[in-house]
Every structure is written in C-alpha cells, then in structure tokens.
Amino acid sequence: MTNNKPYSNTRATLAIAKASFRAILRSPSAVVFSLAFPLIFIIVFANIGGGGVSVDVGVAKTCDTNNLIYKVLKNVKLVNLIKDQSTADMNKNLSKGSIDAILDIKNNHTGGWTLYPPLSALPKKSIAADQQAPFTVNVQYTKASNKGGIFKSVLNNILYGINTEMFKELPKVAEVNETTVSGREYKYIDFILPGMLGFSLLSSGVFGTAFVFLSLRLTLVIKRFFATPVKRYSIVLGEAIARLAFALLGALFIIAIGHYAFGFTLIHGTVTVLNMLVLSAIGLIIFMGFGFIISGVAKNESAVPPFSNIITLPQFLLSGTFFATTAFPGWLQHISRVLPLTHLNDAMRKVAFEGASLGDVTHQLLILGAWFIGIYIVAVKTFKWE
Numbered sequence: 392m393t394n395n396k397p398y399s400n401t402r403a404t405l406a407i408a409k410a411s412f413r414a415i416l417r418s419p420s421a422v423v424f425s426l427a428f429p430l431i432f433i434i435v436f437a438n439i440g441g442g443g444v445s446v447d448v449g450v451a452k453t454c455d456t457n458n459l460i461y462k463v464l465k466n467v468k469l470v471n472l473i474k475d476q477s478t479a480d481m482n483k484n485l486s487k488g489s490i491d492a493i494l495d496i497k498n499n500h501t502g503g504w505t506l507y508p509p510l511s512a513l514p515k516k517s518i519a520a521d522q523q524a525p526f527t528v529n530v531q532y533t534k535a536s537n538k539g540g541i542f543k544s545v546l547n548n549i550l551y552g553i554n555t556e557m558f559k560e561l562p563k564v565a566e567v568n569e570t571t572v573s574g575r576e577y578k579y580i581d582f583i584l585p586g587m588l589g590f591s592l593l594s595s596g597v598f599g600t601a602f603v604f605l606s607l608r609l610t611l612v613i614k615r616f617f618a619t620p621v622k623r624y625s626i627v628l629g630e631a632i633a634r635l636a637f638a639l640l641g642a643l644f645i646i647a648i649g650h651y652a653f654g655f656t657l658i659h660g661t662v663t664v665l666n667m668l669v670l671s672a673i674g675l676i677i678f679m680g681f682g683f684i685i686s687g688v689a690k691n692e693s694a695v696p697p698f699s700n701i702i703t704l705p706q707f708l709l710s711g712t713f714f715a716t717t718a719f720p721g722w723l724q725h726i727s728r729v730l731p732l733t734h735l736n737d738a739m740r741k742v743a744f745e746g747a748s749l750g751d752v753t754h755q756l757l758i759l760g761a762w763f764i765g766i767y768i769v770a771v772k773t774f775k776w777e
Contacts, residue, residue: 403621407629408636415599415637426641429587433580433649445718446542449481450474451495451529460526460565461496463549470545471717487745488535488577492542496565497527526565533572543569577744581656584649585739586712588642588667589732592674595638597703600682601695603630608686608775635675642671658746666742666749673759674735680766687773706732731762 450472455461464470473481473490484490530546532539546567553564607613607626616626646664649655657663685698709716709723710732716724727733738755741747749756 400620400622400625404625404629404632407621407626408632411603411630411633412636414603415633426591426644429591429645430648433584433587433645433653445469445471445715446492446538446545447471447473447490447715447717448542449476449485449490449493451481451493452478453495453497455496455498455526458496458498458526459553460528460549463553464494464546467545467549470542473717482572485531485533486535486572488533489745491533491536491538493531495529495531497529498525499527500525524563524566528565528567530567530569531572532569535573535577537576539571578654578656580649580653581744582715582740583713584645584653584655585667585743586710586736588645588671588739589674589710589736590707590712591641591645592638592671592735593678593703593706593732595634595641596675596678597681597685597699598695599634600630600679601685601689601699602692604683604686604774605689605692605695609691631676631679634679635672638675639668639671642668656744658744663743663746667739669749670735670738670742670752673756673763674731677731677759677763677766680763680770683770683774684766687770687775706730709733711736731759734758 446469448470450456465472472494476484476490481490481493485493528546528550530543532543550563550565550567604613613626643664646655646657646667650657681702682699685695685702689695689698706712709719709727710730711727712732716727716733719727734755738747738752738759741752741755742749
C-alpha cells in the first residue's frame with residue numbers, strides 16, 4: 392500500500408528533532424552535565440554560602456581618598472572599592488544588594504590632614520590641641536546584603552591599627568557614623584543559580600553539539616541523509632530544536648528547585664521565569680555555535696574533549712559562575728568581560744533578582760549578539776557535512 396501524502400520537510404525536521412530528543416534523554420553525559428552537576432553545585436554552595444568572598448564597597452564622590460584610612464583599605468584584598476558608579480547608581484545598587492556598603496570619609500581639618508605617611512612626622516602639639524577626630528567615616532550598609540558585617544570588622548581593625556600607632560593624646564583618628572538602608576536580602580542562591588544555568592547551557596551546547604555532529608559525520612549518517620529528500624538545514628534545525636527543548640526543560644527544573652527548595656528570588660514570578668528561559672535559549676544557540684566549530688575541526692571523538700575544555704573551562708572559572716568577578720584582579724576582570732557566559736550570567740541575575748526586563752539588559756544582549764554573529768561566521772567556514 393503506497394503513501395500518497397506529499398513529502399513535508401517540516402515533518403522531517405520534527406521527526407529528526409524527536410529522535411534527537413530521545414537520544415539526549417538516553418545519554419548519561421547529557422543528563423549529568425545539564426542537570427546533575429548544576430543541581431549538586433546548587434545544593435553544595437547554597438548550604439555552605441559559597442567561597443571567594445569579596446565585599447563590594449562604593450566610594451562616594453565626596454570621599455576624601457588622600458588619607459591613610461583609605462590607603463590601607465585600598466590594599467585589603469577582601470574589599471573591592473567601586474569608584475566608577477554615579478551617586479544614583481550606587482544608592483540603587485546598595486538597596487538591591489549589588490554593592491554591600493557605601494563609604495564616605497570626611498576630612499575635619501582644613502590644614503591638610505592626610506595621616507599619610509609617616510605618622511611620626513606629624514607635629515605632636517597640633518594633634519593634642521584639637522581633640523576632634525581628624526576624620527569622620529560615614530558608612531551606609533544595606534539589609535539586602537549579609538556582608539556588611541565583614542566590612543565593618545575590616546574597617547574597625549584598620550582604625551584600631553592606626554590609633555595604636557598615634558600619640559596617646561589623640562583619642563581616636565576617626566568618628567564612625569553608620570546607617571542601614573532597607574532592601575531585599577541577597578542570598579547566595581540568587582548568585583549561584585544563574586551561574587549554574589549558564590554552566591548547564593554551555594556544557595550542553597558545546598559538548599552535546601560537538602559529539603553529536605562529529606558522530607553523525609564519522610558514521611556517514613549525514614551522508615545517507617543526502618540520499619533522501621531531507622534538506623541540510625533540517626538536520627541542523629532538528630538537532631537544535633531537540634537540544635533547545637531539553638535545555639529549557641532542564642532550566643525550568645533548576646529554577647523550580649532553586650525557588651521552592653532554597654528560596655531563589657523571582658521578582659515577577661512567571662514573567663521572570665519566562666525572561667530567564669528566553670535568555671537561556673539565546674545562550675544555548677550561541678554555545679551550540681562553539682559545538683559546530685569543534686565538530687568541524689576535530690578529526691575524531693577523542694579530539695572533542697580537549698577542544699571543548701579549551702572553550703568551556705575558562706568561561707566556567709572566569710565568568711562569575713562560581714565566584715563574583717569583582718574578586719578577580721583588574722587584568723583578569725577585563726578578560727572576564729569579553730566572555731559570552733559572563734554577560735549571560737549578568738543578564739540572568741539582573742532579570743531574576745533586580746526584576747529587570749529584557750529591555751533593561753540590552754547591553755548584555757548586544758554583546759551576546761556580537762558573539763552570535765562571530766561564532767556562526769566561523770562555524771559556517773569550518774562545519775563539515777562529511
């Protein structure tokens with residue numbers, strides 16, 4: 392009995408997608424990298440609070456930076472001093488918990504008090520004559536961050552150390568005024584979960600795509616497809632649909648676990664989840680481009696892991712996946728800002744915790760768009776069908 396239905400390339404594409412989706416579900420490595428590893432990291436980091444702590448402190452525009460207090464604080468590796476934000480942005484980020492405190496040091500003497508260096512050269516009589524503290528240190532903390540106590544301890548240690556070196560006639564080097572603003576608590580799960588989503592998408596996009604298309608090419612499956620009416624783009628599109636469906640289901644599962652089990656913040660509920668899924672789809676499509684390149688340049692399956700690790704490991708470590716990029720040295724932060732996973736993670740965190748819409752993360756989307764164009768230009772040049 393003959394089938395009189397006309398050939399449909401759409402049905403062929405969906406059939407390829409269905410078969411590929413089943414293959415992904417049966418692949419232990421796909422499940423481990425896309426779901427198991429991210430969930431394990433979320434459980435571990437959510438319970439231990441993460442590592443590599445860095446306290447982000449905004450420096451007010453009116454802050455006196457020509458004094459020993461600031462000079463010592465600047466050399467504390469635990470503290471990341473932020474000077475490139477406007478006053479309005481600092482206040483907004485403080486209430487969100489994006490920065491942990493705002494520092495403003497006031498010089499109470501017009502005679503050029505700097506306390507820098509050396510302390511022994513300061514005239515003893517001029518110090519003893521005026522019992523007013525030479526400096527006033529104003530610090531704003533936020534309820535949205537749990538790292539304010541760390542900065543308070545660091546600052547107190549610095550002031551104590553300076554005071555012990557001063558003359559006995561001077562009771563204290565600085566008067567400290569502290570205020571606290573309200574805001575949502577920024578939990579470590581709010582940082583780590585978007586990073587784990589990025590980890591999952593990068594692993595699935597690079598490793599999954601590279602292994603699948605190299606295997607199809609080496610086993611001549613793609614070559615056999617050419618004997619059928621199936622279009623070339625149907626093969627790629629079918630695989631992309633399957634991997635996209637699997638990745639989005641995985642992302643939805645990770646978000647649900649994070650929200651209901653660990654209190655992951657979703658400011659606008661369902662809308663926030665949908666925006667995160669859109670970002671996940673964009674990220675996966677870009678990362679699949681890396682996989683296409685690797686499948687084109689690799690000669691055999693043993694060459695895939697080294698090539699894939701060269702692409703994925705730097706991004707896992709430098710893109711704010713496990714630790715905030717502000718904890719890195721300046722030169723390393725410049726490298727981090729180039730990587731696509733950095734901007735995907737940043738966009739995810741802004742959407743989830745800050746309630747940003749996709750229109751509010753256009754900077755990150757533009758950089759991801761540039762990566763998309765560049766990656767697929769290279770992918771088209773290197774991709775091989777047989």
